[in-house]
Amino acid sequence: MTGEPARLLVLGANGPTGRRTVEQALERGHHVNALTRHPETFPIRHDRLHVTAGDATDPAVIDAAVANTNAVICTIGAAFTRQPVKVYSTSARLLVDAIGRHEKRRLIVVTSSGLGPPQHSGVIGNFFRVLMRDHVGKTVYDDMAEMESSVSASDLDWTIVRPPGLTNQPGIGYAVAEDQIEGGICSREDLAAMLLDQLDDDRFIRKVAAMTSPGMTASARYMIWHEMLKR
Ligand SMILES: NC(=O)c1ccc[n+]([C@@H]2O[C@H](COP(=O)([O-])OP(=O)(O)OC[C@H]3O[C@@H](n4cnc5c(N)ncnc54)[C@H](OP(=O)(O)O)[C@@H]3O)[C@@H](O)[C@H]2O)c1
Structure with missing residues (x-):
């Protein structure tokens, strides 16, 4: 794309990252189709915004939503659970198929730094990482890994974005690098x-693309309470 306004589809639009993505996209002049299962709680109104009610695991919903866009950003998320998780991989497969079928190209999906190589965060940091990846969040991370596999096997213009732990603190400017970057909070x-x-x-x-908000910190207690238990 060359700087002209996009017709953008945002999945997970009603989540905390999705809402910020929709707001900033509108500020940048894009036309946005925001997909959510709960349109009644979606707070943003704008004349360049269309809100679509639907589930991202429904093939008909994804096909119709993709048809009228030229770029897709997927911020869909699931809370940690012991149950199998399929929302990342299912929506990714549907998106890849629909984007190809409609002869579009650009797909940007959010997964997690938990799928990347370990950071140089010491024994405690790496213990925490293994605990999350292989135990507490295993079903979520396994499904994100499946999402990454189907997106990266496609011939689309894809980008996989892996942030570390997310917070609602104001932005300070991000740093990005291929595959790996130091920094545990974004x-x-x-x-x-x-x-x-x-x-x-x-x-x-x-x-x-591994990204972070360089220098940003949040206590382990904050992250456990706000990002794991309260979700
Ligand atoms: N939290 C963290 O610390 C962290 C760290 C690294 C990466 N991430 C990843 O970053 C992304 C954004 O995270 P977030 O915490 O801002 O958002 P989030 O709370 O994980 O949720 C995003 C939204 O996904 C939507 N969603 C879930 N299942 C859906 C389905 N079947 N169909 C349609 N929409 C569905 C939900 O909206 P509706 O219910 O309105 O449909 C939800 O609000 C996610 O991919 C997450 O896994 C998070």
């Missing part, structure tokens, strides 16, 4: 900005 405002910047940036096409 502002959702920064993540939204990074996702939208990809619409005019070819550097991470067909690549995994």
Whole structure:
């Protein structure tokens, strides 16, 4: 894309990252189709915004939503659970099929730094990472990994974005690198900005982009309470 306004489909639009992505996309002049299962709670109104009610695991919903767009950003998320999770992989497969069928190209999906190589965060950091990846969040991470597999096996112009732990703190500007970056916390405002910047940036096409808000911190207690237990 070359800087002109996009017709953008945002999945997970009613989540905390999705709402920020929709807001910033509208500020940048894009036309946005926001997909949510709960349109009655979606707070944003705008004349360039269309809100679509639907489930991202429904093939008909995804096909119709993709038909009228030229770029897709997926911020869909699931809470940690012991039950099998399928929303990441199912929506990814449907998106890849629909985007190809409608002869579109650009797909940007959010997964997690938990799928990337370990950071240099010491024994406690790595213990926490293994606990999350292989125990507490195993079914979520396994499904995100499936999402990454189907997206990266496609011939679309895809970008996989892996943020670390997210917070609602104001953005401070993000840092991004291929595959790996140091930093355990990211502002959702920064993540939204990074996702939208990809619409005019070819550097991470067909690549995994690791991103963070450099220097941002949050206590383990805050992250456990706000990002794991209260979700
Ligand atoms: N929280 C963290 O610390 C963290 C860390 C790294 C990566 N991530 C990833 O970053 C992304 C954004 O996370 P977030 O915490 O801002 O958002 P989130 O709370 O994980 O949720 C995003 C939204 O996904 C939507 N969703 C879930 N299942 C759906 C379905 N079947 N169909 C349609 N929509 C569905 C929900 O909206 P509706 O209910 O309105 O449909 C929800 O509000 C996610 O991919 C998450 O896994 C999070």
